Amino acid sequence: MARPKVHMFTSTPGEMDTNSFLIETERSIVAVDTQFLATPARQVRAIIDAIGKPLVGVIISHSHPDHFNGTQILTEGFGDVPIMATQAVADGMRGCADRIREKWLPMYGSDYPAETIYPNRIVEGGHVLSVDGADIVIDSLGPGEAPDLCVVWVPGSGDMIAGDLIYDGVHAWVVEQRSQEWIDQLEDVKRRYVDARCFYSGHGGTGSTRLLDDQVAYIERFRDFVHEGARDGTIDQKQKSAIIVCIKQHFAGFKQDWWVPINVDAMANELGLLVLPE
Ligand SMILES: [Zn+2]
Incomplete structure (x- = not known):
């Protein structure tokens, strides 16, 4: 059997530089994360249509809207596609989707x-999906960058879809104030996925694995x-x-630098520091 093949799509900076993935197996496609806006979601959909195989599943890695908003556009016309997530990811989506829609609409x-579109198939962490004989593993790492952060492992090709566990050349979203848990997850994934x-x-x-090391260094330096x-x-x-200037200089060229002031407030709070108002 042919190895599964991972296709990656990246949205524009104005669409948050978010990646979606299509895992192509012999006769099918499984998508991981579905984009923030309709335009990039349609672009992901166009790739699915160009490959010409049916979409048989969607995995939502975590409950941030740039990873789940576009599900309807990806799945339309494919029938009852399983939308898979852990209970914690599904709960996180229900807790934030309406509020975020109101803000950004x-x-x-x-x-x-x-x-x-909310998940219709709740999976346990470690769930193994078998598609055309290829395994796809949904590995829940627990609370970190998001209330639950899942990575998707494709053993047949050695591809590790780490999602927001890793930001590469993009400022990390440390707003949820679990920087130590995040670092622990990075070290755990590095240890467990040597293959x-x-x-x-x-x-x-x-x-x-350099990406994992770089992400640890980013969080620690921040x-x-x-x-x-x-x-x-x-x-x-x-x-x-002054802190914002230091961070932007140190991580020069990193994208999404409008997140830095928000991140500084959050990190200060996580460290027990009080940010004084104007
Ligand atoms: Zn994200």
């Missing part, structure tokens, strides 16, 4: 996907910048600006 209008041939980021490119920029447990607005 005025800005994106008709490009904001009309309907949120992985290629790691795919959720935002950015692909690479070796934490240090915030820590070092505080005085007596507080950060005033001038200090905050």
Whole structure:
């Protein structure tokens, strides 16, 4: 049997540089993550149509809207496609989708996907999906970058779809304030997936285990910048600006730098530091 093949699609910076993946097996396609807006979701759909095999499953890696908004566009016309996620991912989606829609709909209008499709197949962490004889493993890592972060392992090809466990050349979203858990997950994945041939980021490119090491270094360095920029447990607005400058200089060229101020507030809170208002 031919090896499964992973196709990666990356949206534009204005669409958050988010990656979606199509795992192509002998006669089928399984999608991992479905994009934020309708335009990139349609582009992923066009790739599915060009491959010309039926979409037999969708896996949602975690409950952030840039990874689940486009599900309807991908699945339309394929019948009852299993939309798979862990209970924690499904709960996370239900907890945030409406609020996020309300916030972004005025800005994106008709490009904001009309309907949120929730998972219809709840899977346990470690669930093995068998498609045309190829295994696809949904590995739940628990709370980290999101309330539950799942990675998808394709043993037949050595592909590790790490999703938002890894940001490559893109500022990481540390807003959920679990930086230590995130680092622990990175080290755990590095230890357990020594056979992985290629790691795919959720935002950015692909690479070796170096991507995991780089992500650990990013989080640790970010934490240090915030820590070092505080005085007596507080950060005033001038200090905050200086921290932001340091981070942007240190990670020069990283995409999505509008997240940095939001991330600094979150990291300060995680570290027990008080950010003083203007
Ligand atoms: Zn993301």
